[in-house]
Amino acid sequence: MTFAELGLSKHLLDRLAEEQYDKPYPVQEQAIPAILSGRDLLGIAKTGSGKTASFVLPIVQRLQSERPAQGRYINTLVLVPTRELAMQVAEVFQTFGRDVPRRVKTVAVYGGVSINPQMIALVGTDVVVATPGRLLDLLANNALSLSAVSTLVLDEADKMLDLGFADEMNQLFDKLYNRRQTLLFSATLGEGVQHIRDKMLKDPYRVQIDEQPRDLSQIEQVAYRVSPERKGPLLRYLIQKNDWQQVLVFVSSVRTADNLVIKLNKNGIRAAAMHSQKSQGGRTDALAQFKGGTLRVLVATDLLSRGIDIERLPHVVNFELPRSPTDYVHRIGRTGRAEAVGTAISLITPDEEHHFRVIQKKMKRWVDFIDSAEFDLGGV
């Protein structure tokens, strides 16, 4: 199947080609025609499935035949659980909404940053991508109106509920106009999500993309035996000796993340931390620099790693192991994407060996061990 067969306009097909989206992903094949036909949609799909473009493309296409937004009356509302996702979704709208005859103006709004610039930016906006709490604040300030919203997207609805946004979501739902198209995306279909489906969707078209078991064969996995005090020096040694230029390092606490970043920078390896206690500005900058290649190491905790989409990451390091085998697979799945081969390196102390065996058993793959005791780490 091709994008052209899905009923997308020539302008969008050109943009897709420029963005090297060669053919639609399964969620796009199913969702795009249904959304273009005006139906409500229930999409059971995870980040990585291509779900964002599956709703962005038909929305941008529909907006082509609608008047630009007037004043503070936005047309499309996308609710998301986190600031990171808000920015990523807005970026996809900007990518596809730019070079079309009727430009689509998209603004991402989220908490943790000052509200005034967002209030100013909202004038004449077609699409708002928002986290629920900040959106309510903006509504309380009359910075926008939801009364003309004709498409509502609930993205990662299960995660919004997990993060405790149920009340905020209900308050927002009450402010919406009844005749609208609603698209509900969720990785899982738990009770809370079913409740939203029953309340908000009319005769939805259902798309379910079962996760393909991650093919781990493209990922080269290595584990280094190391004593706790030599972990930091070993990481620096590996980065420098192998000349790794883009490394995502996972740790289990904010404190370890910050300490590690200080040590790396002290040793001339540009690093930044990505965790819940960093300011929004700091997180955005770090991610942009890392993606752009000017930041060599990004040190992250698991919480923020989900949903961060970085294509073809060559090296992922488990500085500390995650608690669950599933998180381990998620972490290492950030490397070796598409056709690229990646390496996942775990630094294992004697105390962690048992836990690492459990992880390997669960993933049904055994990882080669290298003993680092003989490495001369003195120079790093």
Ligand code: AMP
């Ligand atoms: P998502 O699940 O929406 O976060 O998308 C995951 C990644 O897949 C993003 O980096 C997209 O840019 C990319 N992507 C989505 N659809 C396609 C496609 N049809 N062809 C190539 N890349 C795609």
